[in-house]
Amino acid sequence: xxxxxxxxxxxxxxxxxxxxxxVDLHQELSGGDVVTIIGSNGAGKSTLLNTIAGSIVPxxxxxxxDGNDVTRLSEQKRAAYIGRVFQDPKAGTAPGMTxxxxxxxxxxxTKRRSLFRGxxxxxxxxxxxxxxxxxxxxxxxxxxxxxxxxxxERQALSLLMATFTEPKILLLDEHTAALDxxxxxxxxxxxxxxxxxxxxxxxxxxxxxxxxxxxxxxLWMMDEGKVIFEANDETKQDLTVEDLLDQFQAIRGxxxxxxxxxxxx
Amino acid sequence: xxxxxxGAVESGLIYALMALGVYISFRLLDxxxxxxxxxxxxxxAVTSVMVVSGVDPFTATLAGAAxxxxxxxxxxxxxxxxNINPLLAGILMMVALYSINLRIMGQPNIPLLxxxxxxxxxxxxxxTLNLQGIxxxxxxxxxxxxxxxxxxxxxxAATILMVIVKKLLDFFLRTEAGTTLRAxxxxxxxxxxxxxxxxxxxxxxxxxxxxxxAFSGSMVVQHNGxxxxxxxxGMIIIGLASVIIGEVLFSFGSDKIVRTTLAVILGAIVYRMxxxxxxxxxxxxASDMKLITALIVVAALVVPNWLGQTxxxxxxxxxxxxxxxxxxxxxxxxxxxxHATAQSHS
Ligand SMILES: Nc1ncnc2c1ncn2[C@@H]1O[C@H](COP(=O)(O)OP(=O)(O)OP(=O)(O)O)[C@@H](O)[C@H]1O
Ligand SMILES: [Mg+2]
Numbered sequence: 001x002x003x004x005x006x007x008x009x010x011x012x013x014x015x016x017x018x019x020x021x022x023v024d025l026h027q028e029l030s031g032g033d034v035v036t037i038i039g040s041n042g043a044g045k046s047t048l049l050n051t052i053a054g055s056i057v058p059x060x061x062x063x064x065x066d067g068n069d070v071t072r073l074s075e076q077k078r079a080a081y082i083g084r085v086f087q088d089p090k091a092g093t094a095p096g097m098t099x100x101x102x103x104x105x106x107x108x109x110t111k112r113r114s115l116f117r118g119x120x121x122x123x124x125x126x127x128x129x130x131x132x133x134x135x136x137x138x139x140x141x142x143x144x145x146x147x148x149x150x151x152x153e154r155q156a157l158s159l160l161m162a163t164f165t166e167p168k169i170l171l172l173d174e175h176t177a178a179l180d181x182x183x184x185x186x187x188x189x190x191x192x193x194x195x196x197x198x199x200x201x202x203x204x205x206x207x208x209x210x211x212x213x214x215x216x217x218x219l220w221m222m223d224e225g226k227v228i229f230e231a232n233d234e235t236k237q238d239l240t241v242e243d244l245l246d247q248f249q250a251i252r253g254x255x256x257x258x259x260x261x262x263x264x265x
Numbered sequence: 266x267x268x269x270x271x272g273a274v275e276s277g278l279i280y281a282l283m284a285l286g287v288y289i290s291f292r293l294l295d296x297x298x299x300x301x302x303x304x305x306x307x308x309x310a311v312t313s314v315m316v317v318s319g320v321d322p323f324t325a326t327l328a329g330a331a332x333x334x335x336x337x338x339x340x341x342x343x344x345x346x347x348n349i350n351p352l353l354a355g356i357l358m359m360v361a362l363y364s365i366n367l368r369i370m371g372q373p374n375i376p377l378l379x380x381x382x383x384x385x386x387x388x389x390x391x392x393t394l395n396l397q398g399i400x401x402x403x404x405x406x407x408x409x410x411x412x413x414x415x416x417x418x419x420x421x422a423a424t425i426l427m428v429i430v431k432k433l434l435d436f437f438l439r440t441e442a443g444t445t446l447r448a449x450x451x452x453x454x455x456x457x458x459x460x461x462x463x464x465x466x467x468x469x470x471x472x473x474x475x476x477x478x479a480f481s482g483s484m485v486v487q488h489n490g491x492x493x494x495x496x497x498x499g500m501i502i503i504g505l506a507s508v509i510i511g512e513v514l515f516s517f518g519s520d521k522i523v524r525t526t527l528a529v530i531l532g533a534i535v536y537r538m539x540x541x542x543x544x545x546x547x548x549x550x551a552s553d554m555k556l557i558t559a560l561i562v563v564a565a566l567v568v569p570n571w572l573g574q575t576x577x578x579x580x581x582x583x584x585x586x587x588x589x590x591x592x593x594x595x596x597x598x599x600x601x602x603x604h605a606t607a608q609s610h611s
Contacts, residue, residue, distance in 0.1 A: 053458075079460035092458070094451035096520075097444070104441065105448050109459045113441040137588055144584040161459075 095147030303362025308479025333479020
């Protein structure tokens with residue numbers, strides 16, 4: 001479903017500020033795979049997601065989604081394949097517009113936007129049903145401005161908007177990091193539900209090791225632009241946080257440094 | 266005085282087209298577009314030159330609006346493709362348009378007094394169909410004919426035009442494309458992440474905005490009976506003042522599109538009324554109006570800041586209360602249901 005072929009990305013090349021963000025990254029995901037990514041600060045996790053989404057163009061290598069080489073496709077064209085939730089709950093929704101209008105805009109990901117009426121009765125019903133699955137009462141507030149929702153509610157809506165049109169790839173970049181613990185749990189549960197319901201191929205960056213182990217069927221540990229350790233279905237189940245830290249130390253000869261990493265929970 | 270107020274409503278309706286344009290750029294797209302000062306004159310210039318050379322005034326008006334659309338698109342392209350800051354893009358266009366407008370007009374002033382304009386055509390229809398008599402009849406029956414302006418043709422025509430434009434705009438802004446356009450001004454990154462080409466929405470949006478502005482300019486020169494190269498000076502502030510007056514006085518805390526466009530139109534009319542009243546004040550000159558307008562905008566920018574905050578709070582409470590009500594209703598329904606099943610089981 002997703003192929004990343006020998007991707008290189010260097011910021012500010014040939015200057016004192018040169019940063020190799022991705023170094024010959026070569027990975028592949030099959031349909032329905034859910035991979036969690038952990039790694040130190042500056043490991044290149046966000047850069048990788050941005051490269052998949054098209055907000056960053058790699059210097060070398062290509063990105064193939066479902067057999068289509070999308071490397072040269074602009075971010076917004078590529079968005080037809082990709083659902084995305086950002087760390088900032090404010091990033092994924094339009095605050096001045098109502099819940100139903102936001103949902104309608106997300107619907108446009110897969111089709112051309114017309115000069116017909118935007119939110120129809122039929123659509124409203126459909127939105128209500130989808131919102132009801134979140135079980136946080138948003139289905140009764142279709143005409144509420146999204147800017148008036150709490151961070152957790154907004155992130156839940158972002159998540160729904162990114163998934164209900166069934167993108168080929170779902171990208172989540174620390175999408176629970178800005179929320180308080182109870183909301184974090186809610187969003188994680190919703191993520192699991194939605195990913196399972198729509199069978200989404202998912203790439204999720206997280207700073208919580210426990211979460212990374214428990215969620216999904218694959219795990220990548222990144223450092224200095226490379227995947228330095230990976231686990232899949234069989235090996236992942238028995239992993240512990242200590243294993244991961246030991247692995248990192250063994251490979252890199254230093255401790256993993258992530259200011260947001262929660263080693264235990 | 267009364268006559269002056271009727272006149273204010275007339276020109277208010279015509280200037281409302283421009284105010285709606287400013288509303289689209291400033292409010293919906295969050296794009297402070299200063300092209301307006303230029304494109305307003307461009308619309309008037311194109312129309313007056315065509316009218317003078319004998320073209321049908323309706324065609325000439327449409328042409329003025331169409332050129333306004335193109336001009337707006339260029340501003341949009343300067344910003345999106347040229348990466349020029351919106352304010353600067355607008356100022357560049359405004360300055361460039363001054364020269365272009367002069368080229369179009371060939372002289373700084375074009376009189377239209379003895380030309381066929383949309384207003385003379387409407388007046389002709391009015392007379393041949395004897396509409397004045399029909400419209401006046403109810404007022405005469407009530408004995409208040411003296412308070413009704415002697416010629417209602419422009420007022421009626423402008424009202425009909427405004428209703429049509431408003432309906433079209435309301436419809437467009439709630440289509441899929443129109444909703445996306447509004448969202449572009451709200452959170453561009455998000456709109457792009459849902460596969461919409463925000464550049465196109467900005468270019469078309471600023472195009473439509475300036476189309477309305479040029480349309481307004483084209484109507485104003487025909488109404489005034491002349492086109493003047495300096496007609497557009499400060500137009501953007503007049504537009505903003507109208508938008509803000511409308512929002513403060515007539516939106517009643519709602520920001521539904523249908524309500525807001527109406528508020529903007531009414532705001533433009535109120536602005537013209539203030540203008541008419543100010544002209545009656547002895548120590549004020551017509552040229553002081555720009556200062557008064559600027560003061561209105563400053564005041565209106567400062568006051569709604571706290572008005573807006575209280576509005577948001579109220580709306581939040583309302584929506585919470587509604588949700589709670591809905592939930593209670595559902596809980597009731599479910600309670601009854603489970604009650605019913607419990608009974609059927611027993
Ligand atoms: N747009 C950019 N311009 C310049 N340098 C960048 C840019 N984006 C990322 N970098 C650099 O590339 C490296 C990788 O950054 P990236 O954001 O991918 O790290 P990350 O793994 O997401 O880290 P974190 O855990 O802190 O989010 C960093 O050194 C960063 O400074
Ligand atoms: Mg990051």
